Amino acid sequence: MAAQRKASRYVVPVAVAGIAAATIGLVPALAASGDPDLPDITAQQLIEKIAASDTQTLSGTFKISTDLGLPAFDGLLGGIAGGAAGGEGSADPSAQLTKLVSGTHTLKVAADGPERQKLTLLDGEEQYSLIHDGDEVWAYDSRSNTVFHEKGGDESGPAPEKELPASPKELADEVLKAAGDTTSITVGGTANVAGRDAYRLVVEPKQQGSTVDSITIAVDAATGTPLKFTLDSTSGGKPVLDAGFTKVDFGKPAASEFDFTVPKGAKVTEGDQVEKEFGADRGGEHGKAPEDLEKAFGDLGLGGLGGADANGPEIIGEGWTAIAAFDSGAPAPKTEDAPKEAQGFLDALGDKVSGKFGSGTVFKTKIVNALMTDDGKVYVGAVTPQALVDAANAAK
Template identity: 60%
Template sequence: MAPYESDDSTTSDEIDDLRAGRRKAARYAVPVAVVGVAAATIGLVPALADSGDPDLPEISAQQLIEKIAESDVQQLSGTVKISTDLGLPDLGGLESSLASGAMESGDGSSADPSAKLTELVTGTNTLRVAADGPDRQKLSLLENAAEYSLIHNGKDIWGYDSASNEVFHGTAAESAEKEKEVPATPKDLTEEALKSVDDTTSVTVDGTAQVAGRDAYRLLIKPKQSGTTVGSITVAVDAKTGMPLKFTLTPSSGGAAVVDAGFTKISFAKPAASTFDFTPPKGAKVTEEGEVEAPAEEYSKAPKAPKAPEAPKAPKAPKATKAPKAPKAPEEGAPEVIGEGWNSIAVLDTGGEGMPSGSEVGGALGGFMDSLGDKVKGEFGEGTVYKTRLVNALMTDDGKVYVGAVTKDALVKAANAG
C-alpha cells in the first residue's frame, strides 16, 4: 500500500487537543526530552523487519495520536532490540573506569540499574520484556554468556547481574524519584517525542507497516525548522491496540538512525506469575539501595512479602476545552530558554569556570571528553562544543552552558547573542 497523508500537518488547535491529558513538561525540557529518548531511552526496543504494507482504514494524524493516548495495554511479553548511534567513541574504557571507581568506593554494584545505562548508549542490544499491570515488569538484557535482569514485583525492585553474581535491591517508593523521568516503554518514548509537537512541527500519517507480525500505522513527526539536529521521528503504532511498537529517530545530517527501537516478537497474553519472582542466588553479593551490601542468605531465609494490591486504573482525562492561553510562569531553578520549537536552547550559568579539559581530568574520562569536544571562539569569548549526532552543548570558559538538539553553529550564534 502506498503511503498516504490524511492530513498535511496538525493545526494549532488540534495540537492543543492532543496535548490534553499528557504529562506537564517545562518548555526547556524539549531538547532534554529528545536526548532522553536517545540516551536514557534505552529503555527498550529497535530494528524490526517490515514484511509488507498492510491495507488498513485511513486515519488522520490527530486520530492516531489520540489512539496512542488511549492505549491501555497492561499485559505483554516479547523480544525487543535497541540500536543507538549517537556518534560517541567506544565507551568500553570509560565504563570500566567508572565501574572500578564505584566498586572501590563501596557505593556501587554491577547490578545497580544505573550502572547498566552506559551499555545501552551505543551499539545494538537485545532485551526480553514482560509486564503484568503497573506493579509487575521485567526486563532482561542478553549479553555474551550472561544476562542482566531488572525486575519490579510489587514493592520490590531487583537487579541481577549473572556475570558477577551481584544483586541490587530497592523498593518502588525509593526508586520512583530516580526513575520517573526515564522513558521505560515504546509508548514512553513516543510521549516524550510528542511533547515537542507545536506549530514548528509537521505531523502526518505516512502509510502502514508490519512490526513483529502486527499491522501498524506509521506516524511521521518532522521539524519544520532548519538548524535542528533532528531530521524526523517515525512511530509504528499497533492498529488494534494503539500501542507504539517501533520508534525511529533520524538525524538531519542523514545516515543511520540515532535511535532505532522496535519489537521483534510480542504477545499480549498474561505472563506467568513466576516470571516476576526473584530470590537472590546463594552466595550472591546483595547491595541495598543507598546501603552497604548484605549476604544473600538474609533474603533466602526471609518470608516473602505479600504482594501489593494492583492500583486501580486512572480515568482517562477528558479533552480540554479551548481557552485563551495564560502566560507560563517560569519554574523555579529552570534554565533560561532562547529560541522556539526544535531550535530551543537551554542556557545555564554555573557561576564559575568552564568544564576542565580532558588533559586536566586525565584517564579514560579525559580522553572521552576530548573526543567529543571542539574548541570554538566568538564574541562570547572561548569555549568547547561537546557534540553528538543529536544533542550538542557549548560550555564557555566563563561557566555558561548552551544545550539543545541544534547544530554547533546555532549554539555559537546563541552564545554571541547572549
C-alpha cells in the first residue's frame, strides 16, 4: 500500500539486513572448526536457491564495518545530515543512519514479514531504534531522548510494478545472462556463519579498471537466505564492507518486539514537519546536481539511488567499468569556499588532475570515484581515477 511505500524510505536498512542481508557482509570463515562439508552446487543452482528462499521472519545480531578509505567524518556527516533533518539530536533516520558509513557497529534486527521490522543500533550504553509496524515508522534516539514518527498517507497511488521472473530458475538465468562476458560468478567453497552452514557465492569483474575486486555472499545452505556479504576493493587492505550475522534465528519474533511507547519527556517530531521545514529547500539554487548524481549512481547500480531517464547522464562503457557523465551546470566548487569544518575533509578526499579536458578534482574512495572538472562536468563510477581522466579526455 502507499503508506508502506512512504515508510520504506526509512526501513530499507531493516528490510535488507533483516530479511536478505544482501548488502552487508562479514569476513569469511567465522567457524574455528573449519568449513562445513556440503553437497556440490553450481553457481546457477545457488542463485536459484536464493531466489526460492521464502524467509519472512528472523531475529539476530550482526556487526558491520565500513572502510571507504576516507578520512574520519562521523561528526561531519552527522552534522550535515542532522542539519538537513532538523538539527543535532534528531531521531530522524536520515541523520542517524549516516553512522553506518564508517567504523564498526553492532546492530540487533528483527523481521516479521513485510509489515514489521526493527533495527537497533547499539553504541555503548546508548542506542538508536528504528521500528516499522504496518503504516507507521517510529525512531528513538536514547542519547537525545528524541522520537521521530511518520504515519503513511501518500495518496499518489500505486507505483508501477516491474515484471518479475516467473520462477527462481528464470531469475538465475537472467542474473547469469546479465553478467555476460564482464563478470565471473562461481561458488567459492563453504563457510560457517553464526553457527549455520553456508555456501559462498563469489562475483568478480573480468574487466580491468574497476575498483571492485570481488563480492562474496554467504548463503544459508538450508534456507537460501544470504547471511553475509563481503565487498573487497582492488586497492587491498580491509574490505570496503565487512559485516554480517553473528547470531540468527529464523523463528517468528514476539509481537511485543515491535511495540513502541514514547518515553517520558521525549520530544516527538513528525515526519511531515521535517518535510515541510527542510524538504522543499534542500535543493535550493543548485538543486540540479544532486538529482543528476542520483540518476548517475542508479544507472551504475551503486546503491539503488535511482535511474536515468531521457534527460539523464550519458553512460560511457559498460559493466563494471561504466562511467556516468553529466554537466552539473555550475563551475566546480572551491574547497576554500566550503565551511571551515569541511575544508580538511575535502582536501583529503580530492586530488587535482589535468589533461586534454582541462583541469579538475578527483574525489576518491576505495570503490566509487568522481571527477569534477573546473567547468562543471562530472564523471563518476566504480572505476580508477585514471579511467575517469581518460573518459574526460575522450569527450573532448
